[in-house]
Amino acid sequence: xxxxxxxxxxxxxxxxxxxxxxxxxxxxxxxxxxxxxxxxxxxxxxxxxxxxxxxxxxxxxxxxxxxxxxxxxxxxxxxxxxxxxxxxxxxxxxxxxxxxxxxxxxxxxxxxxxxxxxxxxxxxxxxxxxxxxx
Amino acid sequence: xxxxxxxxxxxxxxxxxxxxxxxxxxxxxxxxxxxxxxxxxxxxxxxxxxxxxxxxxxxxxxxxxxxxxxxxxxxxxxxxxxxxxxxxxxxxxxxxxxxxxxxxxxxxxxxxxxxxxxxxxxxxxxxxxxxxxx
Amino acid sequence: xxxxxxxxxxxxxxxxxxxxxxxxxxxxxxxxxxxxxxxxxxxxxxxxxxxxxxxxxxxxxxxxxxxxxxxxxxxxxxxxxxxxxxxxxxxxxxxxxxxxxxxxxxxxxxxxxxxxxxxxxxxxxxxxxxxxxx
Numbered sequence: 001x002x003x004x005x006x007x008x009x010x011x012x013x014x015x016x017x018x019x020x021x022x023x024x025x026x027x028x029x030x031x032x033x034x035x036x037x038x039x040x041x042x043x044x045x046x047x048x049x050x051x052x053x054x055x056x057x058x059x060x061x062x063x064x065x066x067x068x069x070x071x072x073x074x075x076x077x078x079x080x081x082x083x084x085x086x087x088x089x090x091x092x093x094x095x096x097x098x099x100x101x102x103x104x105x106x107x108x109x110x111x112x113x114x115x116x117x118x119x120x121x122x123x124x125x126x127x128x129x130x131x132x133x134x
Numbered sequence: 135x136x137x138x139x140x141x142x143x144x145x146x147x148x149x150x151x152x153x154x155x156x157x158x159x160x161x162x163x164x165x166x167x168x169x170x171x172x173x174x175x176x177x178x179x180x181x182x183x184x185x186x187x188x189x190x191x192x193x194x195x196x197x198x199x200x201x202x203x204x205x206x207x208x209x210x211x212x213x214x215x216x217x218x219x220x221x222x223x224x225x226x227x228x229x230x231x232x233x234x235x236x237x238x239x240x241x242x243x244x245x246x247x248x249x250x251x252x253x254x255x256x257x258x259x260x261x262x263x264x265x266x267x268x
Numbered sequence: 269x270x271x272x273x274x275x276x277x278x279x280x281x282x283x284x285x286x287x288x289x290x291x292x293x294x295x296x297x298x299x300x301x302x303x304x305x306x307x308x309x310x311x312x313x314x315x316x317x318x319x320x321x322x323x324x325x326x327x328x329x330x331x332x333x334x335x336x337x338x339x340x341x342x343x344x345x346x347x348x349x350x351x352x353x354x355x356x357x358x359x360x361x362x363x364x365x366x367x368x369x370x371x372x373x374x375x376x377x378x379x380x381x382x383x384x385x386x387x388x389x390x391x392x393x394x395x396x397x398x399x400x401x402x
Contacts, residue, residue: 038367092332110175247308
């Protein structure tokens with residue numbers, strides 16, 4: 001009912017997890033159901049976004065980076081590096097969980113929808129995402 | 135368990151879908167349950183907002199339009215028109231899915247809560263929303 | 269299946285509701301499940317955020333207060349006070365519902381994740397949160 005995905009992130013930005021989630025959904029083969037995705041972090045988040053044009057993701061990232069600058073003079077919580085507090089703010093503005101209906105063993109995403117883990121920090125690492133299927 | 139709503143949108147802005155969702159929920163007549171609403175787009179989104187004063191929705195729209203200007207000089211993804219990239223950003227800042235508890239055949243929304251599809255583009259069209267009931 | 273939490277709020281800001289939700293989850297003792305939290309308001313919202321350093325919450329609040337100023341000259345919906353329209357905008361930018369997987373009677377939150385009710389208005393009061401467990 002609940003599976004974990006470990007997402008290796010190399011850098012800040014959107015990481016496509018659509019395929020990893022779709023494989024878990026396909027394995028359950030539910031006629032109808034709900035896929036709830038949850039990220040276990042406060043400095044990385046989830047977002048459904050355009051899956052086709054990389055330029056759309058690029059602009060989205062640039063826009064948010066400008067809205068929430070990595071400038072320590074703007075924050076008091078600075079001990080974990082200049083990207084830490086902006087990462088918490090960016091996470092608060094995007095999603096921690098998403099619920100997606102399932103029909104005939106597949107998430108019914110729109111044609112242009114991809115599921116992305118949005119890494120807000122710069123260092124490489126592993127992020128944990130839980131997928132609940134019912 | 136899963137129903138689809140087609141929402142005709144005539145212009146940019148908040149479109150009230152509370153009644154359409156409530157009718158699907160009422161038809162199921164669940165003693166207790168969960169209604170999960172999912173929008174299949176990346177340039178329109180969902181939001182729960184004040185259902186009474188149109189001025190609150192007006193101000194919300196104006197505020198977001200100012201935060202995310204339709205100015206092609208700010209973006210690289212511009213081939214689909216000046217409202218396309220801002221629409222993706224606005225979608226990322228609002229909701230793609232919402233989970234609302236059901237008691238005695240009704241969503242237990244707060245007194246002032248309405249469910250809105252937020253169209254971020256200008257051209258008229260049809261948007262698809264899925265409603266999962268369990 | 270559905271429980272209500274009443275959250276007494278004394279002032280604007282993040283109010284930790286992790287323990288209150290965890291107690292409801294523990295009482296159900298589900299081997300596996302999903303906890304869906306829903307707030308019944310449009311001027312208070314939900315957010316998952318850093319649970320350890322108060323400075324992270326402080327910076328998050330300050331940042332959003334600056335992005336959405338309580339300046340009536342910016343809005344037309346001003347009859348309910350200078351904090352009302354900003355409260356609606358802040359709610360639209362954060363979460364109305366969150367879905368969190370449950371394993372062995374506990375929400376599987378990340379180490380640094382706390383669940384917060386974000387009160388966006390200044391006056392003290394009581395806010396209602398619904399918790400659906402399945």
